[in-house]
Amino acid sequence: MSAIVVVLAVLFTCAIGYAGYRVYRKPRIIASIKRVDSLHPVPRKLSNDERAAIERYFQVNKYLQQTSPQATPLPESGSLALTAQSDNIYAVTHAITRYGLASDAPHKWRYFLDSTEVHLPPLWEQYIADDNYVELIKTDSIPLVISLNGHSLVDYLYAAPLVAPSAPQLMPNSSMREQENEQVELLDIRKETPQEHAVNRTAGIREAALFSLVLILMFLSLLAPVSVVPWLAAAAVIFAVWGGWHLFRRPSERSRQDIHCLRGTPKRWGLFGESDQGRMSSVSLGIIDLIYPPHWQPFIDADLGKKTDVDIYVNRQVVRQGRFLSLHHEMINFPVQRYLKNLILLCSSALVLCLLQAYVPLALPLKLSMAWLQGAQHVQAIDVDTMEKADLRIGDALNAKGNGMCLVDSGPPNGPGTPFMPFDCSGIYWNKAAPLPLPDSDTVEKAEALLTTAKLQLHPVQSTDGKINPGLASAIQKSGMTLLDNFSDIVLKTDALCHDEGDCLRLKSALVNLANGKNWPAIVKRAHNGSLRGINVLLRPVSAANLENLIANATSSFIVSETRSAINTLNSPSPGGFLIRSDEGNTLVNHPQPSGSLYDYSGIEQWRELQRRSSMLLHTPFQAQGIITHLGTDANGTRHISLRSEPDMVTIWRFIGTSLLLLVVVVSIVVNGVLLIKRLRKSRHRTRDIQRYYESCFNPDLPEARLK
Structure with missing residues (x-):
């Protein structure tokens, strides 16, 4: 993109230099010779x-x-x-x-x-x-x-x-x-009027193309490197001035052609060739064959055979004849509607608007530009009271310091590869309420107790408690079997965690099979009565691994649910205060934000990591500094403030340029769209209106045509 912009800038500079050289080297013709082509x-x-x-x-x-x-x-x-x-x-x-x-x-x-x-x-x-x-x-x-x-x-x-x-x-x-027999008298040689000059004036396509090029150059300057922006801006200004001067300037005396004012008797020859079946070219004034505008055909017969004043160009084009036929009056009452330039500007403006929406963010430049036009202030706050007293507006520069709580994100991750971070320190809750307590849960404690007893029995260490004969323990270890020496404790802790009937069905079924019981309530009753106390269960390695997996899955579901519930509780801070966020995702705390997702931990480790992060981020020092880009208040009365880093001068000018270009493009679309519709309608009826006007002039008895 940068290379293309540089090439375009060089080409524009060369074109401007060549055009200036041609203008400077243009030969000047002596005034008395006037202007003759090829002279x-x-x-x-x-x-x-x-x-x-x-x-x-x-x-x-x-x-x-x-x-x-x-x-x-x-x-x-x-x-x-x-x-x-x-x-x-x-x-x-x-x-x-x-x-x-x-x-x-x-x-x-x-x-x-x-x-x-x-x-x-x-x-x-x-x-x-x-x-x-x-x-x-x-x-x-x-x-x-x-x-x-x-x-x-x-x-x-x-x-x-x-x-x-x-x-x-x-x-x-x-x-x-x-x-011929009739003499033609040359009365005067005059310059054409501005209205007559406007009849043959160009449709403004070249000027419209220049303005379209200006809009594209302004758009490219918003994306181009800083070193190229001055060249693009200079080229846009030159083309805009050049196109505006050619579009709105009045015709100079030199550019207006000479018109010969003649007096004679127009006559019709009455001879027509096969290639010219019309009657317009058969009218002559002396030896001069007259060329009339096509819409004059019904009215030229009124002056035939009479002494008439006729104004013509050197190429025999008639611009005025008699009392009524006049291109000058036509341009005053019924101007030529040149709508092609409006169509070109409308299309180019719509194109630039689409490019702006596709490649340039518009919301932020518009907000900041409007705020800077209204005046911005610098606000410094070290406590909540100072923030509440400040009259904050979009575009103000804010510098806030204090102790607050990092924003808690209780929603799901944005994507499959997005880590689950319970705390987002690019947002800070800042209020006068007491810090929230650390997460706590009885269910997690029960799950931890079940995991602990299962781990001690499935992976025993060298024990000296004397419950099992040392020789038997050695023989079991050598055989690869696993001995559950406190099976009743596993049953009781499982019942304490999975007390609902539909909880932990697979784990309960496995424990029922190991106890040779009828159903789960029966073995729970035996465990409470002490009937299972002293019963040792011997497991093969595969069965021991399956039991460990069942216990881990059962406890994990409870721990994940409790972790999510605790996060939801943390996400309900006290009403009031402020929520300060960074639009760019920059961290606002004074220490590095913990890395790693909670999904990287399993089981009880998720809960412990949540507690560790909560102890650090529920009440932490922060510093927020930047330009306010958004202000709002939620249902709890908490004021939301969005900040963006203070832009440099280049960014500020890009924001202002984006806003100005958007304004110019929108105004251009509206104005040229309205003018295009109006001129198309007037152009469609222009010839009819002119002929009605001439009919009222040549036939005074008819109602006078209304000028539009």
Whole structure:
């Protein structure tokens, strides 16, 4: 995971550096040239011959303007003249667009490369093709074309008469169209409005992808090593700022395209090809084929054959026509609903939320972050009274010292491999009540007495009491047999332990067989009467081992039951006080916690180990220190306090970052989900609403469409 994060951080850093280098190295185009795609300065300067030819062309053109009313008109920006920046020659391969002027002059055209108006010598109209190789320079007004498709201005004045012919001869491959009867008047060239610019604006997918990447980087920073976190955080901030600037910035003057405001009479040609069965492309304004938005089709006929103002882009896309048809007003009343960015942000936020729930604990960071925002305090307590007076809250730092009882766990082990530890010293009961007494049980004492007498008789030591003849005892030992010299005592102690009828059935049956009795009550009665006293029972080794096992199993069940009952009794401390626990399972006592499970001991040893641990842990010194993560009170009035070790600065920032990221993701899901639903609904009815609006405009008698 760490290696992947490091690789991602390096790749992001390289991408940011490369993007910055490209932005820094981006060539700046002279303002007078404006913006023309594929326009780059050629690696040469203006030659002396070209400069002389240009100056002579300026003089001749100025002379013709003064002497001939039919000369080529100058642009509105003023006269042509060279400047200090005219030495740079720009070259471009592009189509040339021309517009006719409302004039009686033989050359009444204005020429454009995209949205850039250029000055073209009038006799070069015949050389205009679909794609033109053009060389131009900057003047004090508009760029001047000094070369067109191999024709240079150096040869222009020497090969052409001073007065241009009345009608230019068009070449077969020319992209220009013959003038129609109707004149088209160019009223103005303006920049598109922000609303018109928003129609063709991108759907915000790139910005949404950047914000999604920011969310993923923030998530990775919660899991990454400390050395990589600053790089991921820096990359996330850069991408967030970059994406936010592109998403919310207003379009600059440079980015908005030029719109040509024309006045003329739109007409329909009435001719349709097999590949174009619609009527939209058949409308022309003079020689310009107009391209309308598809939803305008029912309304364009109202302006056909009438003198109409039409605003178009250089690519002949219509943005406004007549009084009502206008993309600007459409965007104001019926904005374009771009919902793809909301869908992307919704999906990425949901993904990050799932990753947070799967890989990052959320409960603790949220609790501590909220507590730290509200203010935390440090509490020190050396007795229960001080703790009771303190106003404890989640997020406070607690340091408590005193004597208490380790938490008693009376439940079963968590798993088959989990040792049974009756005391859990990661939790401490702390109150003013007297310590609980040590575990005690009569049943365990009876079981211990039965085990003791059985052990003494089944495994005798060298005895000098004279009950058995020494020779007989030696003979029995040599034969491997076992002699029970006090069988009556075993019967009586078994009856004292297993006094209920259903207890120790197998052991009772074995003892009845050994005594040759009818049933268990009969041999118990004989034992009480003394009839079994003095009776010795001789056992084979196998029978002796079986009897020992039966006694061990019978006593073990009683001891385990009494041990569990004693633990349950210890697990009922006095009401009130505090139960302080460590969330991390750290021991709170001042000495090592006893190791080993009670299951490691058998029989009476379990009880003795419980007593030993109880004497040590029922009243023991402890120290609890950490951040409070949970507060609660149970039915006995005992206040439960959960502690966690005080986090370092890195952990604190991870907690705060987790809370902030979770908040951002949840808000993003809610906001983008609501916007997605609203925009989908509005987008579905947008075209219908626009057409209803236009119907009310063109047909005032109809009810006016309600703007939504």
